[in-house]
Amino acid sequence: MARNRESLDVVVDLRFPTRDLKWIAIRPLDPERDWEIAELEVYGEGFVTRTTYRTPIMDFGREVAWSKIRWQGEVPEGTQLLLRTRTGNTPQPNIYRVIGPTGTLEVSTLDDYLTQLGRRRWNDVELGYDLENWSPWSAPYEFVAGLRQVESPADLWQDGTPVLSPSPARYFQLEAILFASGPAAPRIDNMSLLFSEDPVAQEVIGEIWPIATQSFAAETFTYVVRPVLRASDLGFDRLEIFTQISVERVHSVLIDGEEISDRFPPEIQDDRLIVSFDRLVGPRDNEKRIEVVFDAKVLRFGADFRSWVYDSAEPELKQQVAPGNATFRFSGDVVSVRTPMGGGLISSVQATPATFTPNGDGVNDHVAIAYELRDLESLRQIRLRIYDLSGRLVRQIATSTGSGSFAQTWNGRDEEGALVPPGMYLYQLDWDTDKGREVANGAVGVAY
Incomplete structure (x- = not known):
């Protein structure tokens, strides 16, 4: 940015056009001559190009069912704000291992892990992620979808967007990645969570079949949901499947093998399908499978057909369905669908x-x-x-x-x-x- 071979000035003031920088280096052009810097000050303009903020891990004291999340903030043109979440059931998402008495890596505490790092014994430690008790970071939330609507009462939760991380879970963490551009930067002012201390089910597992399509034409899909219900669970009578575009046709809705679509006509919306049925609650309805067969197009590779179950008396409190083995008939164990690659958008x-x-x-x-x-x-x-x-x-x-x-x-x-x-x-x-x-x-x- 600047070069000077004969500087006799006591104070040097260099100015240059604003640009994105990460490092500034000063080096002598003639290392054989003596030189000294008393002070160095660097001033910038605008905002840091990329900033990451993570909330502390929030402990809610018990497993809760996450429903919706919302925020207030601003994303000026040319900037970007990525928000994502993760949930878990242990205080820490990391697994710390150190060399034990047997000479092998053993699960240990954070303090022991840091002690070994302080001794620079890099090969005696290992840091892993606890995938058994913590979910990976979710896909980024759509910023506009989660914005707080100030004109609607806050306690009614008519705004916000569904939490993408699985539940029930005790611990919650939010990460915000902010990308600034010149004089503008995004910001998030506050964040709110809606959750229920009493889940509708201990666990709800879902999967879709087929998990791949050969074209972008409408395909017939089978969506199966298997709930695990305890006597203390609230139960539910609605299943909401996010299809991204409108479903073209619903062939059948089965509860434990019984067709119910004649009594409960499914509701097809622009981007989702809502299925109603008699309330499933307690051990008597445990593992009763919900099976929905419908025609829909898939327009994005790896599109997630996320779903939620809830009680129609409290539609704002939704519990997300976790991907997994909902039926032995299919081997996918996922709710995402692959599409052909390439071609125009x-x-x-x-x-x-x-x-x-x-x-x-x-x-x-x-x-x-x-x-x-x-x-x-x-x-x-x-x-x-x-x-x-x-x-x-x-x-x-x-x-x-x-x-x-x-x-x-x-x-x-x-x-x-x-x-x-x-x-x-x-x-x-x-x-x-x-x-x-x-x-x-x-x-x-x-x-x-």
């Missing part, structure tokens, strides 16, 4: 209707440009641009979204809000990927 682009009439009569006043996005693990900005046949930009609409089925609408008006003349118009969907910019084009007609 967008498909099934279609404008409906092909010609619309924005004359305010309530019939065909808008055109919906529908599309499917796949293999997106984070939000991406999708831009819809409308051009006339001369190539002039008429309207631009942008939205941020992840994998799934979506539609953007155009009301036949330009950027100033005026109705466009009748005729053919070109639309363009574009988005940025890790490999560059991708584009999808089409045409739509405007008539009066």
Whole structure:
């Protein structure tokens, strides 16, 4: 950044354009000459590029069922904030091993581990992770989904997002990774947790089959849930399966082999499927399997079909279903599905209707440009641009979204809000990927 071979100044003040730095080194150009630095001060601007904060491990005194998490904060444009959680049933997620009297590594305490490190006996210690009692870090939470909605009463918990880490569990920890950009940085002001001290079940295990698809067309899946119920558990009468996009068809819902969909029609929502049934509670319903067969598309590799069970009287208190061996019929023991790799991120682009009439009569006043996005693990900005046949930009609409089925609408008006003349118009969907910019084009007609 700077070089000076003949400096006779007592105080040297160097300034240079702002940039991201991790290390600053000062070295002599002529090591044979005597030189001395009394003080060195370095001043920066903006924020640290990356910062990691972990809460202390929170002890709730007993196993509880985690339901929802929410926060307040801000993520300015150009910055990023990753939030993830883990849960466990021992005070520490780490396993400390030191060389014992037999000359082999034995489980020990943190104090013994640190003592050996202090003696620089690196080969006499080993640090491991306790996967038997602690979950791995969860997938990152979607920041917007967990934002506190200040207009709704806090105690009703109409906001927040489901906790991704398994429960019941006694210990909880949150990690925030903040990525700043120049003068802007994300922040998180506070965090709240919703949990129940009385789980609906001791354990709920689920799995899906098949665990791989050969195309992005709709596939028939079987989802099996096996609850472990004790006399003290509250029980539940709802199963909610997160499908990411709308389920196309439900073939059957079985409880312990009995079809119940005629008495309890399943509820298909935009991104999930909710199944109702008679309340399962106590030892009499222990291990009664819930089996749901449905058709759905999978648009992201390794998509998780997470699910929760809950009591319809307290729908805000949901207990997550843990992946595992829910039935011996299938060998997957997971709730994630693999899809083909490669290809474009967008498909099934279609404008409906092909010609619309924005004359305010309530019939065909808008055109919906529908599309499917796949293999997106984070939000991406999708831009819809409308051009006339001369190539002039008429309207631009942008939205941020992840994998799934979506539609953007155009009301036949330009950027100033005026109705466009009748005729053919070109639309363009574009988005940025890790490999560059991708584009999808089409045409739509405007008539009066």
